Amino acid sequence: MSSETKQILTTDGIPLEISLKKAERKNKIKAFLLVAPLLLFLIITYIFPIGEMFTRSIDDKMITNMLPKTFKSMETWDGKELPSEEVFASFLSDFKILVEKKEHGKLAQRLNKEKNGFNTITKKLFRQVKRNKIDETQSIKEQIMKVHKRWRNVEYWQAIKRTAPPYTSAKYLKAMDMYLNEDNKITQVSEDRRIHRILWLRTVEVAFFVTVFCFLMGYPIAHLLATLPMKYSNLLMICVLLPFWTSLLVRTASWMILLQQQGVVNDFFVLIGLVSDDNRPEMMYNKVGTYVAMTQILLPFMVLPLYSVMKTISPSLMRAGKSLGGTPFVAFWKVYFPLTIPGIGAGCLLVFILAIGYYITPALVGGASGTLISNQIAYHMKTTLDWSFASAMGLMLLGGVLVIYWLYNKLVGVDNIKLG
């Protein structure tokens, strides 16, 4: 037994392992230095922004920093009756500092988001403080309560207490059309304001069907590419890759020209008498447009992995299937198709993941019924400037993709993916 564990020495008496490490070290350092720029690039452009997005999406520190004393004194408050004199005093002292820094407006805004009505009463309190109406030798609680009747309402103090934690899940709940009510319970927003859930479902639906269409169209193309003689398959390959050489915007714009009501496709339908001139179907600014344009744009991502897998399948396998008595369909279904599953997996995963975050095409040809969650994210990034909400939705999208990846791994196995 001991002979097995005995250290092997080199002829110079150095333990073999150490000697090996020494010999390999230079190569390892070289290899690491080669990948270091990429690693650094990934960390800076990918890992770090995602971390930043995450903190931004749950960050609620602003108000925590605005009312430090208030939250400290509220720690002992049970939240049922009105808080004690001490809480009121701390609140006033925090508020005075905010007034000095002219940040009381921000506070009002934040509190108003938590509960409607804070705007008015904060303004009233501000006026009293500005005019030095509050006498600190008297009971501060009594004086503040006199400012507005809502300051006497325990619900408003409960609302302040709810904002105490530095982190919040509010943005995530909002993205699911939900919020935390007064009792800290997750509640759905009223039906007429539920917009996000529709968008999520539509996004998944569009991504799913685009993947299906891409698969249905890409599979025969890939098969043809893999089996045609070289000179034809090269030409076909160029046709498949041609869209890659054209700007995404140009391609989407050309679809707009084709699909609009006075567009080429409609003109053709009218010409062959498929539809009447005054009854041209709308093929753009709705889901149809999104489907058509996205399928065309994402098709190469389906074809290429399929092609690379099909290329490796020996034609003699199909022949063997047939010579053993399988009809062409049986030979295809039992022999060829199962062997292409790695390519199907890779292609579908790729197309689905790209489709689920697609932005420009649905924004241009999608119209109101064809926009997706990514357009909503862009809207909050650029228009409402609610970056934390945009971050939350972006992360949910990322999470969704990871879940799909995980599911795929469970069902098919990631080892079965073949991208090239």
Place this chain on the structure above:
Amino acid sequence: MSKNTEFVKFDKVDKSYDGKVLVVKDLNLNISEGEFITMLGPSGSGKTTCLMMLAGFETPTNGEIYLDSNPISNIPPHKRGIGMVFQNYALFPHMTVYENLAFPLRVRKVQKDEIDKKVDKALSMVSLSGFESRMPAQLSGGQQQRVAVARALVFDPAVVLMDEPLGALDKNLRESMQYEIKHIHENIGVTVVYVTHDQGEALTMSNRIAVFNDGKVQQLSSPDKLYEEPVNSFVAEFIGENNTFGGEVTDISKDVCKVKLQSGEILANPISVNSKGDKTTVSIRPERALINPKDKMDNNQTGKIEEVIYHGDHTRVRLDLLGNKEFILKVPNSSNELDLKLGNKIKVGWNSQDARALDPK
């Protein structure tokens, strides 16, 4: 039981891929039931094309192929009931050995227990019992080959085609597989059409060999006849080793002719020469020419030893004989009294019967 001598019949089959060049020219070939026939030839000689036409993956451009007297050109491959072993085995990589063997039975809707029985039998035939649940990738090359053979036989086909099945194996394995396939054929009596470019393989395994060249069958005969009595210089060259002399016929009788070489004259067996003045190539097998012959032979010449190569069981001697500097002799190791030194002159003799005057090269 009389065997059908036209079990497989190629009748005036032509094949062209591009409409310009004939890959197979006017092929007429009858294969008897239970026969092991090998199509032998260099690559591009049309032998694989013939096999593919028989299997149904290529259609004859002209002519017809009959299987058991039925024309089969219009029958798709899956209905021909012909087993095939492919060059690269073509085992289905996503199926276990059992599933691979069960495939032809399942598509024929055979009962489950019947399938089990037949798969068992086929696997024991190739001595691979117990490998049912292995994947093809977990098998060695020789084992994969045996699975492929078993799969081609498991559904009891009338004919089994083998397209250079041993090409990917190393030499020792190839030889043992040759015997194994030969024994399987002898045991179950299936008709085998075997394609190879390896003459050794063809000679050891076949009942008959069809030597292909340039889209045509050059000679169709049993291995020994093919070796001993080649009918033309291509076959003589292609099968085994061969010493040749180019010359002109100066005298000819029924079974002997005189051939004038560049230097000297020899007696030969007229095979494809008819009259005086015909150009010819005379072919002599190395083992048919003897050094210092004890018996009387009608060709006796003297040659100079150019090279001696020791081969263990025999020694090859290269001579300069009658102007041919590539004249090879095989000297068995038992005759060690000979003095084989470079530059020595030795006497060589052979019978005119063994010197075949064939078509000129």
